[in-house]
Amino acid sequence: MMTLIIGGIRNRLKYPSAMKTKENIFEHFEKFIKLSKQLKIELSERLEKVIFKKGELVLDANQICRESYFINKGILRTYFVKDGNEISEYFSGVGEWVNSPKSFMQRKKDIYYIDAIENTDAYCLKVEDLVFLFDNFPEMERYARLSMGSVFGHLMERIASMRFTSATERYHHFQKTYQDIYPRIPLGMVASYLGITQETLSRIRAKK
DSSP states (O other), X not given: OEEEETTTTEEEEEEOGGGSOOHHHHHHHTTTSOOOHHHHHHHHHHOEEEEXXXXXXXXXXXXXXXXXXXXXXXXXXXXXXXXXXXEEEEEEOTTOEEOOHHHXXXXXXXXXXXXXXXXXXXXXXXXXXXXXXXHHOTHHHHHHHHHHHHHHHHHHHHHHHXXXXXXXXXXXXXXXXXXXXXXXXXXXXXXXXXXXXXXXXXXXXXXX
């Protein structure tokens, strides 16, 4: 089934869950919890494969975020707009979940947009399905607590880096944080993440 929304907001191809194995996402869950056979069945029925094209807007800040995405291939960026400029908040690669957290959990609009930096394959999990899993499988709450711990740690590091370090130090921290994907992220997006101009970023990179 193909879902199209005019204007490039969403143009994604959905595949029946039976068409491709979900072992990769099961392996991700099992880094944190033991998956029972029934939980695997329920996850399989609720996880939906989606594809986003490079440059596609995955989430508009004018919409409530009702889905979370687990990336199998590609990169998604979360950003907000200030004074007409896009400010990159964070980037997500293979094996990571992406959503607008406040909007997703509270079911209200927030400031964040999400777009695809490159062609991206992902699994989609709707908020009502996540609620079902939490209600029926207590281990899912443990998964959420453990997996979110690493995300919270990353965000705290980012805040400290922005407040207390130089532009060069922030760039090196960015390289370390996103070591698997940073060469594939456009420099303008990197500069906005670091809170500097692209010209300043170019000078920092030239000092290598």
